[in-house]
Amino acid sequence: MKVTIKExxxxxxDFTAVDHVSAEFDDGKLIALLGPxxxxxxxxxxxxxxxxxxxxxxxxxxxxxxxxxSADKRGVGLVFQNYALYPHMTVLENVCFPLRIRGxxxxxRIEKAMKFINLVHIEDYLDRKPAELSGxxxxxxxxxxxxxxxxKLLLLDEPLSNLDAKLRVEMREEIRRIQKESGVTTIFVTxxxxxxxxxxxxxMLLKRGVQQQFGTVDDLCDNPVNLFTADxxxxxxxxxxxxxxxxxxxxxxxxxxxxxxxxxxxTGTRLIYASRAEALKLNQDKQFEAxxxxxxxxxxxxxxxxxYGNGSLRAYTEDxxxxxxxxVGVGMKDFGVFLFEAESGKRLL
Ligand SMILES: Nc1ncnc2c1ncn2[C@@H]1O[C@H](COP(=O)(O)OP(=O)(O)OP(=O)(O)O)[C@@H](O)[C@H]1O
Ligand SMILES: [Mg+2]
Numbered sequence: 001m002k003v004t005i006k007e008x009x010x011x012x013x014d015f016t017a018v019d020h021v022s023a024e025f026d027d028g029k030l031i032a033l034l035g036p037x038x039x040x041x042x043x044x045x046x047x048x049x050x051x052x053x054x055x056x057x058x059x060x061x062x063x064x065x066x067x068x069x070s071a072d073k074r075g076v077g078l079v080f081q082n083y084a085l086y087p088h089m090t091v092l093e094n095v096c097f098p099l100r101i102r103g104x105x106x107x108x109r110i111e112k113a114m115k116f117i118n119l120v121h122i123e124d125y126l127d128r129k130p131a132e133l134s135g136x137x138x139x140x141x142x143x144x145x146x147x148x149x150x151x152k153l154l155l156l157d158e159p160l161s162n163l164d165a166k167l168r169v170e171m172r173e174e175i176r177r178i179q180k181e182s183g184v185t186t187i188f189v190t191x192x193x194x195x196x197x198x199x200x201x202x203x204m205l206l207k208r209g210v211q212q213q214f215g216t217v218d219d220l221c222d223n224p225v226n227l228f229t230a231d232x233x234x235x236x237x238x239x240x241x242x243x244x245x246x247x248x249x250x251x252x253x254x255x256x257x258x259x260x261x262x263x264x265x266x267t268g269t270r271l272i273y274a275s276r277a278e279a280l281k282l283n284q285d286k287q288f289e290a291x292x293x294x295x296x297x298x299x300x301x302x303x304x305x306x307x308y309g310n311g312s313l314r315a316y317t318e319d320x321x322x323x324x325x326x327x328v329g330v331g332m333k334d335f336g337v338f339l340f341e342a343e344s345g346k347r348l349l
Contacts, residue, residue, distance in 0.1 A: 001062055001152040001185050002027045003048070008057035010043050010209075017043040019209040020057065025187065025202075030179050032196035033189045034232070035206035041189040044206070045155050048187065050074045061152060074153075077146030077184075081158045084142070085130040091141050092117075092126040098149045113148055120144045120178055136167045143175070147182060154179070154186040160195065172199050193233050197221075205229055221276075222335060227345035230274050230338060236303070238274045239313040242342065245269040250339060252288075252309030259287050261339065263349045270342035277303065279336030280315035282322065286329030295324055306330065 003025040010018040018040040025031050033041045046052035048059060050071030058067045066074055085094050092110070095117065099109040117123050120140045130138055139159055146154060156175070160168045176199040179186045190196050196203050197217045205212040205220065205228075213220055213229045224230035230238050243252040249260035250273050259273070282304070290306035290313065297303075304322065306313045308330075315330070322328065339349035 003153060003185060003187075004058075004060040005048075006058040006060075008044070008047060008059065009055050010040070010047060010052065011055040017209050018047070018054075018206075021204075021206075021209075021211045022057075023204060023211070023214050025185060027185055028183050029201040030176065030186045030188060030199060032200035032203045033187055033206065034191065034193060034196040034203050035212075036191055036232075038208075039206040040209040041191070041206060042157055043209075045078070045157050045187065045189055048153065049076045049078045049155055051078075075149070075151055077149055077151030077154045079139075079142045079146050079154075079156045079159050081161060085138055085145075087130050090127050090129060091122060091133070094130070094141055095122075095144045095148055098145060113144075116144045116147045119181060120147070120174075134167075135163045136171050139163070139171060140174070143178065147178070147184070151184060154182075154184045155189075156186065157189045158191070159188070160190070168195070175199060194235060197233065203233075205232060224338065224347065226347055227272060227274065227340040230340070230347075234276060236277050236314050238276055239280075239311075241273045241309045241311045241313065243271055243273060243309060245271055245339075252311075254309045255288070257288050261349055263339065265339070265348055269348075271348070272340045272342050274338045274340060275313065275332065276336030277314040277316055279333045280313065281331045281333060282315060282317045282319060282328045284329070285331030287332060288330050289327050290330050292322060292324050292326045292328060295322065 006022050007020045008018060009020050033044060035041055047054045050069060054067065058065060092113065095113045096109040099112060120143060122137065122140050122144060125133060125137060160171050163171060172195055188200065202216050203220055204214040207228050213225050220229055220233045241252045243250050245265040245267060246258055247267050249258035250271055251258055290308040292304050293307050293312060294305040295302060301316050304315055304317055306315060338347055340347055
């Protein structure tokens with residue numbers, strides 16, 4: 001099912017938690033709702049599920065306007081951060097519960113449940129109580145319970161945040177697999193950009209209730225509309241150096257050389273030069289010079305930190321002879337280098 005939101009807004013008194021957000025979430029896709037704590041992710045999810053009324057705007061499921069439809073009529077599966085399993089019920093009873101309250105006979109409930117139980121791989125713990133399961137197992141039970149209702153839309157609110165780092169990576173791949181196999185349109189809330197990037201078809205990035213950018217991971221990383229998006233996505237975090245536009249190019253604070261770019265910007269504009277670590281090349285096509293401050297291994301790559309202007313830049317290198325203290329020429333590839341207006345964060349190049 002396709003989900004469309006138009007100018008969706010939630011106000012709590014004078015405070016706007018979600019501010020006129022519009023988007024289309026295509027059928028069968030996994031969409032990550034990403035942003036820092038307090039940016040309105042849970043509020044948005046709760047409006048989609050129907051447990052929170054919107055202040056303004058519309059929600060459509062396919063062509064049907066569901067804005068005023070109650071939560072129980074929307075056919076949405078919701079998994080909360082704390083899983084909210086019933087502690088006194090076994091795994092099987094938990095999973096079957098949504099069918100029990102619909103009055104589905106026991107034999108049929110169990111038959112239906114087994115299909116999802118096999119999909120999610122919880123068949124070995126059916127007789128256990130939630131307290132006897134690990135976080136990842138509890139989470140799978142919660143997802144199974146949401147799926148058994150055959151939701152048209154599955155909403156997951158930071159489902160992995162209680163898990164340790166390794167299990168989190170495993171479980172996010174599980175969620176991706178389950179989502180693909182079930183084909184249900186899924187919206188997944190996270191504040192972890194790596195988690196969002198690794199599993200989703202597209203990402204909506206929010207800041208203080210305002211949509212910053214909605215697109216594929218590549219769109220957001222390679223073509224950010226503003227500094228907030230460029231800074232939020234990508235590992236390592238994008239390099240940033242403050243400076244000023246001087247007729248032909250960018251001059252970093254504390255430097256005299258001009259880095260030329262083919263763009264028209266009013267002289268004197270305060271800027272932030274931003275580059276991805278993988279967009280810089282050392283001792284090739286030199287545009288400026290910088291000193292190596294640090295050098296460290298990241299997996300099989302070597303990452304260096306260079307002093308430039310009043311800031312520093314990270315860059316990858318394959319040159320094993322580079323030493324701390326060396327002055328190197330820095331060139332730029334034709335991707336991953338941007339100029340943002342310092343005041344507004346707006347992208348100018
Ligand atoms: N019932 C409420 N009354 C007043 N303000 C609220 C209410 N619920 C949420 N807010 C505020 O709305 C903003 C968005 O909250 P929300 O829970 O949607 O954030 P979030 O992005 O899910 O954050 P987190 O990552 O911490 O879960 C926050 O500033 C929060 O304090
Ligand atoms: Mg939240």
